[in-house]
Structures are given as C-alpha cells and as structure tokens.
Amino acid sequence: MAAPSAYSRRSYVGNAPATTVPLGLGSSDSSCALASGTNWPSGSGGDFLVVVDRSLNTEEKIWCSGTSGTTLTFAQRGAEGTSAVAHGAGCSIALCTGSQDADEANQVVNQVLGQSGAAKGDLLAMLSASGPNTLTRIPIGSGSQVLGVSAGLPAWVTAPAPTLGQVEALFTAKGQLLVGTGSGTGELLTGSSTAGQVLTVGGADPSGYEWASPGAAPALGYTEAQLGSPVTITSGGSLTDILATPSLAVGTWLIMFSGTFSMANTGVLDLKAIVGTATATITGGFSTEVGPLNGAFVQPASLTFQAVVTVAGTVKVQGKAAGANTTADAATPTNSYAGATGMIGIQVA
DSSP, rough: OOOOOOOBBBBBOOOOOOOOETTOOOOOOOOOOSOOOOTTOOOTTTTEEESSSTTTTOOOOEEEEEEHHHHHHHHEEEEEOOOOOBTTTEEEEEEEOOOOHHHHHHHHHHHHHOOOOOTTTTTTEEEGGTTTTOOOOOOOOOEEEEEETTTTTEEEEEEEOOOHHHHHOOOOOOOOOEEEETTEEEEEOOOOOOOTEEEEEOOSTTEEEEEEEEOOOOOOOEEEOSSSSSSEEEESSSOOOOOOOEOSSSSSEEEEEEEEEESSSEEEEEEEESSSSSSEEEEEEEEEEEEEOOOTHHHEEEEEEEEEEOOOBBBEEEEEEEOOSSOOOGGGGGGEEEEEEEEEEEEEE
16 A cells, blocks of 8 residues: 555545544554445545544544545555554544645745746746756746747747748648738738739738739830921031921830931931930930932931830931031031931830
C-alpha cells in the first residue's frame, strides 16, 4: 500500500458525515466496514485521507482508495506521521485533509502570487532547469516579440519572417489574390471565373478592387493636311511657316511631313519642326537639310518627328533658305519654293 504521489488528483467531498467502525480495526487490516457510507467518496477522483480515533492516543490517519457501500478500502495505513495500530469496536472515523494537501496548495500560491518582481503580462512556466514541480516567471517580451521556444524552453523571441510555404498555405482556391484592406489588414480576393475580366479599382470589396469586363480601348487619332498652293521661302535666312497641322489632341503623335522644293539658285533649305498653339515636346526632326537645290532641279524631302502633346493645339514645320554650305551667307539664293506640301499625323498613345 502506498500514499498518493505528489501533485496527484485526490477525492474531496463536503457532505460525508463522520461515522464509526462497529467491528474496529486490526493494525494490519486493509479495509473495514463502516456504520454508514452515505456520501463517502468512491475514489474515482483519486485517493482521500481519513482519521481514526481523532485526538486519542490511538489516532491514525489512513489513505483510502475508495468506498463501496459501507466497505472502505485502504491505500496506506499510518499516514501523515501516524502509526498503524489496532482500534476498538465502534471507533470513530471521518474524512480529513493532510499536510501534503496543504503544502502543495501553498507551494502553488507562493509560486503564482508570491513571485518577486511579477508584472502585468508575465508568464509562469515549468522549467526543468529550475527543478521538478517548480514554476518560473518569464517576464513579458517586447512589442515585436512572440512566444516561442529557445533551447527547448519557452521564451520571447523575434518573430520569424513567413516562409513561402506559409504564405502559400493561406490560399484555398485557384486565382486568389492577397490584397490589403487597410493598415496592417488584408484579405484573399477571390479570382474571377469570367474569361476576359480584368482587375479594376472600385467596387464594394474592402480592398478597393473588383473584377470587371474591360471597357473599350481609347480611339487613337489620325489627321492630315495638304497645302493648296506653294509657299515662298524668302532669302535672308528668316524662318517661314511651311505647314501648320490641324489641332492635335492630347497624346503622343508621330508626324510625317513631306514636300517638293526648288530654288532659283544653288543653295540649301533647312527644315525644322516647332510647336504652334499646342503645349508639346518635340523629339526627332529638329532640323534637316534639303539641297543643294537650283532653279532647274526639284527635290522631294521629308521630315519625321514625334510630338508629345499635353495641351491640344497645332505644331508647325518651318523652312529657312541658307547658303550652299549652310553657313556662307554670300551664297544665299533669292527664293525657295515649297510645293505640294502635306502632313500625316498618327496618334500612337
């Protein structure tokens, strides 16, 4: 027979009256017959302690394993420092608590409520390094830490970055998207089951996105112009408008200018693209040379450039008569003619 192990569960009841043992007890008896077993514990919750002949010189405490009817079965005689002795017929017997119960309860209270330096958020853990059945205080960690395991023991640690596998485990269906719904919050946005839909901004979803059919692509512009009569570019090196485009819408335009030019004397004609009423940035085709030309020779030429229009309006092509080598003013011809001049503009964005 043995006493219950430390910190094991035991049986307690509050309404089992004290009774007697009509036939008494021998010093080595392992059970006895009670006068009444009403409300005595069955032992299903663990062993329980009784005292026989309380306050007499034959007082004995006994650990019991259970009661069945009026039969009380013993687990250990002579418990709590008492001795197993004989007890006379009609001896008293009652449930009681022992020093082991009180000591274990006091130890838990001490380690839980009596911890030195305890603070809000602290944890209590049983650490083998501190001995068996000993609770140790773990102070609360910092705001960015999580409770983890370090060297086999609980500890506050820096939260590890999620692995690819952990992120993938969030998804439950094909086509889902992980999107934010606010500061520090997010959701899985269900993928669209309709072919051709695109993700757009708007809708009632907390993410601010929704699946919708795409709208029609914006129409790109196209414009052209043709001069009705030749333009005379006078000598002296001044710039003369050859062509002004129709008004171009906001966007990126590729403009192809073409014309046929002639001169009275041998010389060179410079062509240049500039802005007109539009607010635009022109790239490419800033200047090109046509020539040398003479009165008996007619030469076609073209000028291609790109205009990025931010405010709708026109752009221009201008010409300037120059010397035979573009720098010798003494060789400046008298006149230059631009005829059958036209322009095609294609909006590319």
